[in-house]
Amino acid sequence: MNIQVERRAHVTVIAIAGSVDGATAPALVASFREQVGGGFIDIVGDFSRVDYTSSAGLRALLETVKETRQRGGDLRLAAVQPDVRRVLDLAGFTHILKLYGDIDEAVASFPARA
Amino acid sequence: MRAELSVEARLENLARIRAFVAEACRSAGALAETCSALTLAVDEACSNIIEHAYAGTAGGSIEIAVETGPEELRVTLLDRGRPFDPSALRPPNLTADWNERPIGGLGWHLIRASVDDVDYEPGPDGGNRLTLVKRSPRR
Numbered sequence: 358m359n360i361q362v363e364r365r366a367h368v369t370v371i372a373i374a375g376s377v378d379g380a381t382a383p384a385l386v387a388s389f390r391e392q393v394g395g396g397f398i399d400i401v402g403d404f405s406r407v408d409y410t411s412s413a414g415l416r417a418l419l420e421t422v423k424e425t426r427q428r429g430g431d432l433r434l435a436a437v438q439p440d441v442r443r444v445l446d447l448a449g450f451t452h453i454l455k456l457y458g459d460i461d462e463a464v465a466s467f468p469a470r471a
Numbered sequence: 472m473r474a475e476l477s478v479e480a481r482l483e484n485l486a487r488i489r490a491f492v493a494e495a496c497r498s499a500g501a502l503a504e505t506c507s508a509l510t511l512a513v514d515e516a517c518s519n520i521i522e523h524a525y526a527g528t529a530g531g532s533i534e535i536a537v538e539t540g541p542e543e544l545r546v547t548l549l550d551r552g553r554p555f556d557p558s559a560l561r562p563p564n565l566t567a568d569w570n571e572r573p574i575g576g577l578g579w580h581l582i583r584a585s586v587d588d589v590d591y592e593p594g595p596d597g598g599n600r601l602t603l604v605k606r607s608p609r610r
Contacts, residue, residue: 423574452566
């Protein structure tokens with residue numbers, strides 16, 4: 358798994374590539390926590406190159422949704438692929454998370470901040 | 472057809488375990504979504520073995536056997552860790568709002584949702600024997 362962080366105005370795009378499982382999820386959690394800890398609470402997870410997630414990835418997502426929303430931000434996902442979407446559906450996460458077709462749409466969904 | 476893999480119980484081996492199951496599944500001619508579902512179930516079950524049955528202790532092993540027949544795919548996982556019967560677990564509340572959802576506790580739910588049968592029994596020499604069965608519609 359590989360993680361890249363990019364700023365788009367006040368929105369932080371975290372692009373993840375590869376498989377999220379029990380071995381790789383800790384690095385994802387660390388990346389999310391680093392952003393939230395730095396005050397970057399409007400986050401887009403670019404899932405276009407995530408081919409797999411287990412419940413370890415779901416834990417990372419739910420923790421980050423809670424941490425960002427409690428601070429007035431959010432974690433939103435872009436370009437979730439079918440196999441990952443299926444896992445989100447099974448876990449009931451498609452009711453919790455806001456999903457967008459692509460990164461630009463997800464970034465634009467966040468209101469401007471003064 | 473039967474394929475076997477023995478691996479050290481480490482999270483770093485999950486990718487190898489998934490590749491092994493996916494290959495056995497594909498070789499049997501199963502549908503891609505059947506293979507994805509079975510692979511996820513095996514990953515979750517092995518993650519539980521590593522994190523709970525062996526609870527982070529080094530040197531444990533997992534024996535994985537995939538048996539493929541015309542009707543079904545059957546994966547047997549054998550470990551020598553702490554006994555753990557999944558039937559005692561309560562299912563998660565999938566419709567709760569985000570602030571009510573606990574972090575974690577989804578692994579067994581994903582296993583049960585991904586395969587058709589889950590059978591648990593204590594292992595022959597201590598530990599656990601878990602059997603996951605996925606019925607296989609042919610391509």
